[in-house]
Amino acid sequence: MIDRVSGRRYWTVEQKMAMLRDAFGSGGCVRTAMDRHEVTSGQLYSWRRQAMSGELSGKPISAPTVPVFAEVRIAESGPAVPALPPPLAVGSGPVEPVGRIGIELRSGIRLTIDSTVDADALRRVLSVIGQ
Numbered sequence: 001m002i003d004r005v006s007g008r009r010y011w012t013v014e015q016k017m018a019m020l021r022d023a024f025g026s027g028g029c030v031r032t033a034m035d036r037h038e039v040t041s042g043q044l045y046s047w048r049r050q051a052m053s054g055e056l057s058g059k060p061i062s063a064p065t066v067p068v069f070a071e072v073r074i075a076e077s078g079p080a081v082p083a084l085p086p087p088l089a090v091g092s093g094p095v096e097p098v099g100r101i102g103i104e105l106r107s108g109i110r111l112t113i114d115s116t117v118d119a120d121a122l123r124r125v126l127s128v129i130g131q
Contacts, residue, residue: 013057016047024048105129 011019023033023044030041050056103111109129113122 016056017051019044020048020051 019033019037019039022028022036023030030044033039033044034041047056099115101113103113105111107129111125
């Protein structure tokens with residue numbers, strides 16, 4: 001618990017950023033930063049929000065990017081998938097879908113697409129359901 005300090009305290013942007021590094025940087029700890037710098041957690045989180053929006057220093061900082069990996073599972077072998085048929089002449093009838101890919105998103109949504117899927121349409125669908 002932080003005791004009340006009489007009077008208002010002021011910190012430079014550099015001091016605030018150093019406190020934020022202590023609290024949220026690699027190996028940082030909010031509790032330790034609070035004790036070391038005698039500030040409240042609310043103050044640290046307010047400064048973090050301001051730093052990320054650019055309000056604190058005039059330039060926004062971005063959160064560190066974390067690599068995202070997709071889980072891939074190989075299904076047990078089933079019937080062989082035939083090779084893609086040669087292109088058909090215009091007006092020669094419907095194209096039979098060949099080769100299917102199953103996609104399971106983190107949200108639990110499952111999609112099955114085939115080789116005739118329009119890549120741009122699939123990209124748009126994935127961007128909407130991936131949100």
